[in-house]
Amino acid sequence: MINYNLMFRCLLVFFSFSILANAQNKSAKISVKNNLNFSRTEIVSVSGKPLLDLVKGNKQQDLRIKKAGTSEFVVLQWIDYNQDGIGDELLFQAEVLAKAKANYDVVFDGTITLPESKSTTYSRFVPERTDDYAWENDKVAFRTYGPDAQKRVEEKRPDGTLTSGIDLWLKRTDKSIINKWYAENVKKPGYYHIDHGEGYDPYQVGPSRGTGGSGIWENNELAVSKNFVSYKTIATGPLRTIFELTYAPWSSYEVKETKRISLDLGSNFSKFEITIDAKKQIPNYATGISLHENKGEVKINKKEGWFRHGETIDGVFLGEGIVLNPKLVTDAFSNVSKIKDRSDLLVITKPKENKLIYYAGFAWQKSGQIANATDWDTLLQKQSKMLANPLKITIKGNK
Numbered sequence: 001m002i003n004y005n006l007m008f009r010c011l012l013v014f015f016s017f018s019i020l021a022n023a024q025n026k027s028a029k030i031s032v033k034n035n036l037n038f039s040r041t042e043i044v045s046v047s048g049k050p051l052l053d054l055v056k057g058n059k060q061q062d063l064r065i066k067k068a069g070t071s072e073f074v075v076l077q078w079i080d081y082n083q084d085g086i087g088d089e090l091l092f093q094a095e096v097l098a099k100a101k102a103n104y105d106v107v108f109d110g111t112i113t114l115p116e117s118k119s120t121t122y123s124r125f126v127p128e129r130t131d132d133y134a135w136e137n138d139k140v141a142f143r144t145y146g147p148d149a150q151k152r153v154e155e156k157r158p159d160g161t162l163t164s165g166i167d168l169w170l171k172r173t174d175k176s177i178i179n180k181w182y183a184e185n186v187k188k189p190g191y192y193h194i195d196h197g198e199g200y201d202p203y204q205v206g207p208s209r210g211t212g213g214s215g216i217w218e219n220n221e222l223a224v225s226k227n228f229v230s231y232k233t234i235a236t237g238p239l240r241t242i243f244e245l246t247y248a249p250w251s252s253y254e255v256k257e258t259k260r261i262s263l264d265l266g267s268n269f270s271k272f273e274i275t276i277d278a279k280k281q282i283p284n285y286a287t288g289i290s291l292h293e294n295k296g297e298v299k300i301n302k303k304e305g306w307f308r309h310g311e312t313i314d315g316v317f318l319g320e321g322i323v324l325n326p327k328l329v330t331d332a333f334s335n336v337s338k339i340k341d342r343s344d345l346l347v348i349t350k351p352k353e354n355k356l357i358y359y360a361g362f363a364w365q366k367s368g369q370i371a372n373a374t375d376w377d378t379l380l381q382k383q384s385k386m387l388a389n390p391l392k393i394t395i396k397g398n399k
Helices: 002-026 050-057 147-152 178-187 372-389
Strands: 025-032 040-047 063-067 078-079 089-096 101-110 122-126 132-136 139-145 167-171 211-218 220-224 228-235 238-251 255-264 270-275 283-290 297-301 305-311 316-323 329-335 344-349 355-364 392-398
Touching: 002 147, 025 089, 040 050, 040 392, 063 078, 078 228, 078 238, 089 101, 101 305, 101 372, 122 178, 122 228, 122 238, 132 167, 132 178, 132 238, 139 178, 167 316, 167 355, 211 255, 211 270, 211 316, 211 344, 211 355, 270 283, 283 305, 283 355, 297 329, 297 372, 305 344, 305 372, 316 344, 316 372, 344 355, 355 372
Parallel strands: none
Antiparallel strands: 025 101, 025 392, 040 089, 063 101, 078 089, 122 132, 132 139, 139 167, 211 220, 211 283, 228 238, 238 255, 255 270, 270 355, 283 344, 297 305, 305 316, 316 355, 329 344
């Protein structure tokens, strides 16, 4: 005798499982469009409602992205800004030809092993060298200085540094060097000032702006903050490192400044997102590049929004630059001083709603990334075009 009740229950279970499986295996397509006339490899992000719609009904940790028409899955990174265990932003690296689109397939399958990046971004607080904060990717490295380094100078103790300028570490390897160089420096002080085959730190910051430090220009003088007073690491990699630095009130305007700094894999430029809270309206906000001994070459391109300095250090070319929305720039000039480390190329801006975004970075000839100053100018031009023409992302869902 056929047990119709049992058969019905089995069919119901099978039907329910099929619905669940289909929901869990929901897929989508992501299209990334490049409107510029050169190929681009950049980190793109999905956040807000598009991300919620993409993940709805699935587990974040099961999400995978692969190049359309291939079996090649790409490296992913989730950014959790509020540290609640849920990703607020999804990152992946897109490769898009000139005037073209690149298509990617999204699937939800936790059994697929996520690929690992051969190179990475990274940042951390460095208590073993007083209290630096250092960050890097596969192309460049930077650092700046905290309250203990400031206090050492004020108390006339050794190993102090008093500046809110941004230091450059010149890399010629795509591997991470921060931990190695600091560890070796503990054993042999001055280690990272000598090139052992991976690069070194010959860049003098002092009270200058380094590359990307800030200030307020008024009465032919630049008012600047002292060292950062606190930090927060948000993400360390592999595709993007993000952290925040806060500064004690400075200048007659009692500016309370927060810098959210990020660095993407493959980029020569750190992104600075500045938030300003002042006791009274500030007249401007300046960022700059050290001119060191005033022997280098300055180029100012207000129309395209890029500003650069080129110099030779130990016989090798180094190009430093700042890129931002040209509509925010009110002036740019070389402020030359006879005082050591007081000369800077300054870019004067008018922030909107006390917020400003700019990019600051460099390229070193010995890294192989550029051959000369012309290459550096070309890289700056491309960065300004990419800023004005971000990659356009379109998401289409499928069931």
